[in-house]
Amino acid sequence: MLVSNAQQFDLLQWGKSDGLLPVTVQQAFDGRVLMQAWMNRQALQQTLDTGKVTFFSRSRQQLWTKGETSGHFLNLRTIHADCDHDSLLVLADPIGPTCHRDTTSCFDEDQSVFPGLAFLAELESLIAERDLQRPAGSYTTALLESGIRRIAQKVGEEGVETALAASSGDDTEVCNESADLLYHLLVMLRARQIPLPRIVEILRQRHQ
Numbered sequence: 426m427l428v429s430n431a432q433q434f435d436l437l438q439w440g441k442s443d444g445l446l447p448v449t450v451q452q453a454f455d456g457r458v459l460m461q462a463w464m465n466r467q468a469l470q471q472t473l474d475t476g477k478v479t480f481f482s483r484s485r486q487q488l489w490t491k492g493e494t495s496g497h498f499l500n501l502r503t504i505h506a507d508c509d510h511d512s513l514l515v516l517a518d519p520i521g522p523t524c525h526r527d528t529t530s531c532f533d534e535d536q537s538v539f540p541g542l543a544f545l546a547e548l549e550s551l552i553a554e555r556d557l558q559r560p561a562g563s564y565t566t567a568l569l570e571s572g573i574r575r576i577a578q579k580v581g582e583e584g585v586e587t588a589l590a591a592s593s594g595d596d597t598e599v600c601n602e603s604a605d606l607l608y609h610l611l612v613m614l615r616a617r618q619i620p621l622p623r624i625v626e627i628l629r630q631r632h633q
Contacts, residue, residue: 426467426505426506426511427503427504427505428473428504428506428513429473430473431473433471433506434466434469434633435487436506437510437513438509438510438511438512439465439466439505439587440452441511442463442511444465444466444467445463445464445465445483445612446463446512446513447461447462447463447482447512447513448461448462448463448464448480448512448513448514448515449461449512449513449515450462450478450499450515450517450523451514451515451517451549452516452517452518452519452543452546453502453503453516453517453518453519453545454546454621454622454625455539455540455543455545455546455547456487456539456540456542457529457530457539457540457565458532459499459517459519459524459529459531459543460480460491460523460524460531461524461531462480463480463481463483464479464480464481464498464513465481465483467481467488468480468481468488469504469513470503470587471488471490472501472515473501473504475490475491475501475577476492476493476498476500476501477492477498477499477501478498478499478501478515478517479491483543491523492520492521495520495521495525496520496521497519497520497522497523498520498564498575499517499518499519499520499523500517500518500519500520501515501516501517502516502517502518503515503516503562504516504540506615508557529578534620545607545611545621546621548608548611548613549611549614549620551565552565552611552615553611553615554581555569556615556616565609565612568609568612569612569615569616572616573616576609576612576616577613579612579613580606580609580610580613583605583606583610584606585604586602586604586606587599587602587603587605589602589604590621595615611628
């Protein structure tokens with residue numbers, strides 16, 4: 426159930442845990458699980474009102490908005506209740522690291538705990554960081570500074586090499602060329618200021 430207004434609050438099973446519901450926060454685009462906490466009615470209402478994910482602290486017995494001291498807010502996308510209406514799933518866009526350890530997730534940073542395709546979003550973020558900081562010696566920096574025409578040319582070259590590998594190469598060559606193509610495509614999208622989620626949304630709409 427999508428939870429989008431106060432009228433739906435009465436459908437939630439607040440009585441099971443003394444007026445609290447467990448909340449799992451997931452990165453809205455790549456599906457990584459970021460953290461787990463609790464909400465009461467007030468925290469849920471404040472989250473909907475402000476667009477900043479807010480929880481109830483059981484130790485301090487008060488509301489707290491993630492990022493209110495660190496600036497690492499969780500910007501709300503959607504909130505969903507499970508089939509029993511006794512737990513919540515929050516999809517959010519994190520601003521900076523979620524965990525107090527300055528890590529992406531409060532769970533292990535071992536990549537094996539994240540969905541495999543989440544690395545594409547991580548790579549997109551790394552390319553964006555290179556674009557902003559332009560560190561010397563970085564191939565991504567050099568590529569971005571070469572301009573959109575050169576970047577587009579590289580995408581074309583990698584596309585041709587991928588096609589040739591598919592028609593006459595072995596699987597390892599196809600995989601390597603495909604990886605090169607995906608990387609250069611992400612750099613091209615960054616150069617055009619087009620976020621990867623926009624492309625994913627187009628694919629989703631076409632699939633419907």
